[in-house]
Amino acid sequence: MSKLIGLAFTAAIGITFLLLGCALPQFNNWWPMFVLFFYCLCPVPTVIARRLASSFDSASSACTELSIFVTTGIVVSSIGLPVILAHTGIIQWGACGLVLSGNVIVFLTILGYFYVFAGDDFDYSMW
Template sequence: MAEFPGYVRYCLNTGKLLLLAVLVSGGVVLHILACALYKNWWPMLTGKISIIELTITYVILPVPLLFFAGSERSLVFSESDNTWVNATKFISGASAVGSIAIPAILKHAGVISWGALAMELSSFFVFVSAIMCYITMNDEDDYSIL
């Protein structure tokens, strides 16, 4: 993208940020609709909206990754001898598995319907795609207007 003028690169990067905002907003809307449309608020248990679990999921869990893995994507996706990076990967993986397992367990127990399960899982996959887009966008680092 170096052949484009600075203002064109800036506009394209702004579009990428807009895409991330739309993905995250869409995930939140799907999460709320999974509860509101089926008049059953048990899917909120997965923790994307409630304040305490929102804090745990989106603030506390990424902090070790930021501190111990840094901004290098290669550390996150490769094997490491650093125990802090490995612990961070484990915590993040456990959170991801819980985000899929809790709605599946609720459906198996008959607490939520198939539609709520589908919307909850689609909300999770929208959030994951937003995170993957952020990781790939973070590697480019073309956010200067000049």
């Protein structure tokens, strides 16, 4: 239970950095909020692969490798979006730094979630 509370706390810190990058008066631009779509999409390939693959931790399969590839693409896209927005002048570089630090915290939280609950006896075939 305490692990779940810790994960929720770190996710809240990451979202706070994202909101600060958008809402501070010197930045005042809400374009970086599109990163939230990447936060929601990131665990989807892994959850689907765990449902379809017989075991996620054993030998490598094509489904597992594809889910890792797609997840990596989502993470890289979420890092690239604020950098491109800052490079084109849509947002300021300070906002980009806050969004990137929020990205790192949130994605480490998602990774931590999968590590904490990897040994859980939840059966995906029940869905």
